[in-house]
Every structure is written in structure tokens, then in C-alpha cells.
Amino acid sequence: MKGIRAIELVLMLLFVGLSGGGQSPIVTPPAEVRDPDYLHEICHFLYLWYWEENDIAILKGNDRLEIWLEVREMDLDPGDKSRFVAITFPQLKLEVMVKKSDYAIPELGVEVKSRGFKVCAVRALGAAEVVAQPAGKVVLAMAMTEVMDRLFAARNQRDFPTDSLQRKIAARLHKSVGAEEWLRRREQAEGGRQMVYLAPLSAVANEAWIFWETGQVILQVSSDYDLDGGDVAWMEHHLRVHAFDLREQVVLSREETPGSNAYLSRNRAGRILYNCVILGRREYHDRPAEVRNTD
Amino acid sequence: MWSAIAIFLISIRVATATEPFVVLDTPSSRSGYLASLLINEIPFPGERGYKSVADSQAAALAILWVLESRISKVPPGYTRKAVSGVSEGDIITVITGGSGKRQCDGFFLDSQGAPAMDSRVGERIEYLTKIANGGRAPGNFAALLIFCHNLARGYFRSGKPGGVDRFEYLQWILGVAVTGHAYSWMTDFERYHPGGNFMTIPNEHDGSLGGNRFFTLRKEPK
Numbered sequence: 001m002k003g004i005r006a007i008e009l010v011l012m013l014l015f016v017g018l019s020g021g022g023q024s025p026i027v028t029p030p031a032e033v034r035d036p037d038y039l040h041e042i043c044h045f046l047y048l049w050y051w052e053e054n055d056i057a058i059l060k061g062n063d064r065l066e067i068w069l070e071v072r073e074m075d076l077d078p079g080d081k082s083r084f085v086a087i088t089f090p091q092l093k094l095e096v097m098v099k100k101s102d103y104a105i106p107e108l109g110v111e112v113k114s115r116g117f118k119v120c121a122v123r124a125l126g127a128a129e130v131v132a133q134p135a136g137k138v139v140l141a142m143a144m145t146e147v148m149d150r151l152f153a154a155r156n157q158r159d160f161p162t163d164s165l166q167r168k169i170a171a172r173l174h175k176s177v178g179a180e181e182w183l184r185r186r187e188q189a190e191g192g193r194q195m196v197y198l199a200p201l202s203a204v205a206n207e208a209w210i211f212w213e214t215g216q217v218i219l220q221v222s223s224d225y226d227l228d229g230g231d232v233a234w235m236e237h238h239l240r241v242h243a244f245d246l247r248e249q250v251v252l253s254r255e256e257t258p259g260s261n262a263y264l265s266r267n268r269a270g271r272i273l274y275n276c277v278i279l280g281r282r283e284y285h286d287r288p289a290e291v292r293n294t295d
Numbered sequence: 296m297w298s299a300i301a302i303f304l305i306s307i308r309v310a311t312a313t314e315p316f317v318v319l320d321t322p323s324s325r326s327g328y329l330a331s332l333l334i335n336e337i338p339f340p341g342e343r344g345y346k347s348v349a350d351s352q353a354a355a356l357a358i359l360w361v362l363e364s365r366i367s368k369v370p371p372g373y374t375r376k377a378v379s380g381v382s383e384g385d386i387i388t389v390i391t392g393g394s395g396k397r398q399c400d401g402f403f404l405d406s407q408g409a410p411a412m413d414s415r416v417g418e419r420i421e422y423l424t425k426i427a428n429g430g431r432a433p434g435n436f437a438a439l440l441i442f443c444h445n446l447a448r449g450y451f452r453s454g455k456p457g458g459v460d461r462f463e464y465l466q467w468i469l470g471v472a473v474t475g476h477a478y479s480w481m482t483d484f485e486r487y488h489p490g491g492n493f494m495t496i497p498n499e500h501d502g503s504l505g506g507n508r509f510f511t512l513r514k515e516p517k
Contacts, residue, residue: 050486077347077435094486105340107426107434112341120343121483123508126469129497206343222343240342241415242400242482249397258491259365259479259510260380262397265487 026136027071033085033098033117036142038204039067040150042087042096042119045202047151048275050122055092059148064141066090068134072097079104085117088137090130097121098204101224112224119205158200160281166198169208169221169239194285197276201227211276216246218264218272244269315428316437319444322417325387328410330447332390332402333358335416336480337443337505339423340435344483344506348435352442353461354505359446360460361477361509365389370474372516377491378478386450461501465511468494472514479510492516 032038043065059065068088076082080103087096098117105112160166199209207222220242244250249262250269257263264272320327336358337351338344345351365379366389376382381393391410392398405411427436449457462477471494479489483503488495493510496502502509 074346075349077349080347082346097483103340105435107430107436108341110341121503121506121508122486123483123503124486124488124495126495126497128469224338224341224343224345240338240419243413243415249400254487254490256490257380257396259378259489259493260392260396260398261479261481261489262392262400262403 026138029069029071029085029138030083030100030117033069033087034138034140038116039087039140039142040147041202041204042098043147043151044154044157045119045204046089046094046096046122047155048200048202048279049271050094051092056148058091059144062091062144065144065147067140067142068137069140070134070137077103083117084120088125088130088134090125090134093125093127093130095121095123095125097123099224114206114224114226116204116226118226119202156279158279158281159203160198160200166283169198169210196283196285197280198283199272199275199280209272209276211273211280213277218244218246218269218276220244315424316433317424317427317440317444319420319424319440320448322412322420326444326447326451328387328402328412329359329390329450330443331412331416331420332399333443333446334420334423334440335401335412336399336507337439339439342506346505348438351439351505353501354507355439355443355446356456356458357461357477357504357509358480358507359450359456360458360462361480362386362389363450363456364460364476364478368476370476370512370514372514373474373492373512377516378512462496462509462511465496465500468496468500468511474512474514477509477511480507481510482506483508 066089068086068090070086070088072084072086074082074084082102083100085098087098088094089096097120099114099120100117101112101114103112104110194215195213197211197213199211201208206225206227207220208227210219210221211217212219221239222242223239244264246269249264250266251257251263252266254260254263254265319330322328322331333355337354339351363386365375366386369375369378374382379389380396380398381388384393387410390399390402391404393404397403401413401416403411423436424440427433427440433441446457460476463475465473465475467473473494477496479493481489483506485508488510492513494513496509496511
């Protein structure tokens with residue numbers, strides 16, 4: 001059944017062509033990035049975290065979702081075999097960079113080796129960057145009705161990490177907020193009980209979003225390792241944390257704080273909260289490193 | 296023979312314990328505070344956004360140039376407050392921001408008005424330093440930490456960043472006249488620019504460094 005489904009998807013993925021303009025050689029992107037299921041996962045990730053109403057309106061006005069793929073050569077450390085591919089959605093003027101990590105960290109005696117390509121950057125493109133004949137890119141297209149149907153069906157899809165990974169997140173959360181601050185806000189909570197929401201994890205991004213409701217803090221945890229890749233991925237170092245205090249670091253518009261990188265727009269914060277509270281999983285923590293009860 | 300080996304091993308251990316590869320200035324010092332920001336803003340091996348030592352070092356230098364440009368390269372038509380959020384003060388003030396508005400995530404003025412940083416920043420730096428000093432020879436972690444440390448010290452010694460501003464001569468971005476230099480950076484995961492007259496520096500101008508996106512300004516403010 002799964003095989004038949006895959007064949008159907010391949011048929012829906014229209015290979016439009018290579019567009020090199022005869023100027024630069026085109027490196028064919030890896031098959032796993034051209035896989036329709038993978039591209040649908042990327043769309044789902046964007047649907048959850050980036051796309052807005054206007055984007056859907058633009059997409060609905062087209063028969064096909066156009067996608068450009070380009071292998072990007074990077075100057076990496078000696079021995080680093082990581083690969084990068086830029087996935088462009090020209091109709092939305094949006095570029096997603098994905099990376100398949102493959103390098104060693106001698107100081108830790110470990111290897112960072114992803115099972116697949118994971119999102120490592122997202123950026124808006126200028127109109128002039130979305131030209132009609134993209135040099136050096138492979139151009140694909142997917143049937144828009146299929147894309148929209150799958151996004152609609154998956155809009156409430158929820159995948160969560162294993163219990164052991166959640167405990168690691170809780171422990172890291174405690175460290176990142178700071179023991180003193182945690183304790184102060186913990187005391188404010190009734191019975192010292194801390195409520196935490198964990199947003200669904202994406203298969204194409206090594207990041208987890210957490211809403212610590214009691215403390216009114218949003219945390220973003222990210223890594224170059226696969227978050228579900230085993231114990232080594234959850235060593236303290238690899239869980240880089242960004243924290244946003246909702247009481248202090250949310251503005252209606254970034255125009256209020258131009259140039260600053262310390263604030264979330266209310267729109268962005270609202271989306272994160274929706275993904276954490278509505279789509280996510282609620283947990284109660286008595287002690288930060290322990291999960292007492294899971295809804 | 297065994298005693299000789301034992302002495303040799305002990306001597307290595309002692310050497311490692313007494314002569315760390317990396318010793319950073321305390322964050323309570325000006326150079327230590329600046330170095331903490333630079334370290335905090337760049338990815339290390341294993342962290343998302345990491346590409347190479349050279350890329351992370353380039354990002355640290357570019358961030359230092361953003362801070363310096365906010366002080367000494369305010370373009371015609373703009374005020375210092377418009378580009379940095381503060382009207383006066385040195386680079387530390389540019390980092391912490393003023394009037395209750397932060398400029399750099401994790402760095403702020405505490406209730407006494409003193410420069411402070413989130414505890415998670417200090418914890419991460421402490422952990423990175425531990426890794427850097429844990430091996431038998433300095434590796435990539437040490438290279439990155441020492442680079443930021445020297446960049447910060449050099450800045451306070453000479454009064455300017457110790458390297459070239461790669462964005463200094465930018466004149467046009469996608470058909471729009473810009474001022475040159477960079478005046479802001481954000482994690483490379485934001486769809487929108489940081490407000491005001493900031494213009495995204497695209498990849499063709501090396502606008503993405505160390506997991507961060509850099510921004511310059513429109514030559515003609517809106």
C-alpha cells in the first residue's frame with residue numbers, strides 16, 4: 001500500500017527541467033531531497049512555522065507548486081562531508097536551506113551524522129532573486145491540489161519525542177532558565193507545580209519549541225544532531241537554547257525595536273504558542289528534571 | 296619503566312590541568328562582556344548553523360563591526376538612536392540597549408543599571424571552555440573561543456575591530472541603494488527583516504554567516 005502511494009506521489013511530482021542557461025554546470029540534488037514525501041514534509045514544516053494566510057492565497061492561485069533545488073557548495077572544515085541544498089519556493093519568495101551533517105568533533109570523540117537533510121536556515125527572497133530562469137537550479141513542480149490536500153489533512157498532525165528525550169528537554173530547560181529564576185517563579189505557582197507545553201517535532205528540523213507556561217517563557221532548543229538520533233544528541237552542549245520571556249520580549253511589531261534581535265513579534269509569539277498549547281503536549285513538572293505526569 | 300610511564304602520564308595531566316588552552320576574561324570586565332556576546336552569537340561544532348571555524352569566526356568579526364558601525368559609522372540621514380537604539384555610550388551600551396529596550400538577545404542592564412546577561416549564556420560559555428580545555432591539543436572549540444577573546448581585547452586596545460568589514464562597500468542590494476556596512480543581525484531563521492530601514496544582505500554578498508543573517512540600511516530612509 002505504501003509502495004503504491006509512493007508511486008502515485010512520484011507521478012504527481014512533475015520534473016520540469018534543469019535550468020542552467022548553459023552558463024553553469026548543474027549538480028543534481030540528492031534523491032532524498034527530490035523525494036515528494038520529503039518535500040511535503042518541508043511544506044508541512046513551513047505551514048506550521050512560517051506560512052501565513054497570504055501565502056495560502058498565493059498558492060491557491062496556482063495549479064502547481066514550483067520548487068527550485070540547488071546544491072550549495074560550502075567552505076567547510078577539513079574532513080567535513082556535510083551537504084547543503086537550497087530549496088526555493090519562488091511563488092512565495094522563500095528559501096529554505098537544508099543540511100545533511102557529516103563531520104566529527106574530535107574534542108568530544110563523536111560524529112555528527114544526520115540521517116536526512118534538516119532545515120538550517122529560512123529566509124525571504126527579494127523579487128529580483130526570483131527570476132524566471134534560475135541558473136544552476138533543478139526545477140520541480142507538484143500538483144497544488146495534492147499539496148493543499150495533504151497540508152489540510154496534516155494540519156493537526158502531532159509527533160512527539162520519546163519520553164527519555166522529553167526528560168532531557170526538561171532537564172535542559174531547567175538549566176537554561178537558570179535555577180534561581182526557576183525557583184522564584186516556581187514559588188509563585190500554586191503548589192510549586194510547573195506547566196510546560198512541548199510543540200510537535202518536525203522530521204525535517206532539529207529544533208523543539210517549548211512553552212513554560214508557569215514562567216511565561218518560550219524556549220527554542222536546536223542542534224546539528226538529529227534530535228531523535230540517540231543519547232549523544234542530547235548531551236548538554238548540543239542543545240543550544242534561545243529563551244524569550246513573554247513578559248519582556250514580545251512587541252506588536254518589530255518596527256518598535258528596529259535592529260534589535262531580542263524581541264519576538266506578537267504574531268510570531270502567537271504562532272509558537274498555538275503550536276505549543278493547541279498542537280503540543282502538556283506536562284507537569286514538580287522538579288525540573290523529572291516528569292511527574294503527562295497528559 | 297612503569298614508574299617512568301606513570302610520571303609521564305601524570306606530567307601530561309598536570310600540564311593540562313595547570314595550563315588550559317583557553318582562559319577568558321571575566322564577563323564583568325568590558326572585554327569579557329564583549330567576548331561573551333561574540334561567543335554567544337556564533338555556532339560551535341554540533342550546534343545548528345555551524346559550517347566551519349572560518350565561518351563562525353567571520354560571523355564574530357561581522358557582529359563586532361555591526362556594533363562599531365552603530366557607534367562610528369552612522370550614515371547620513373540617520374541618527375545614532377535610529378541605528379542602535381541608544382543615543383550615546385560605548386560599545387557596552389550598544390550591546391545592552393537603553394530605556395528598557397534590549398538590543399542583543401540575552402544581554403541587558405540589570406535592576407542596578409549594570410551590564411548583565413542571562414544565566415544560560417554563562418553556562419554555555421563555561422561548557423564550551425571546558426570542552427576546549429579537555430583535549431590534549433587545542434582544537435576547533437579553542438580556536439573559536441580564543442578568536443572571540445582576542446577580538447574583544449583587541450577592540451578595547453586599539454579602539455576598532457581587528458579585521459576588515461566585509462560589508463563596508465555594499466552599495467546596491469536588489470536594485471535598492473544601501474549605505475554600506477551592516478547595522479543588525481538576527482538568527483538566520485526569520486522570514487522578516489528587523490524593522491525600520493534595514494535591508495537583508497543576500498547570500499551573494501555573504502549576508503549569511505555563522506547561522507546569522509546580516510542587514511544593512513537603505514541609503515534613503517523611508
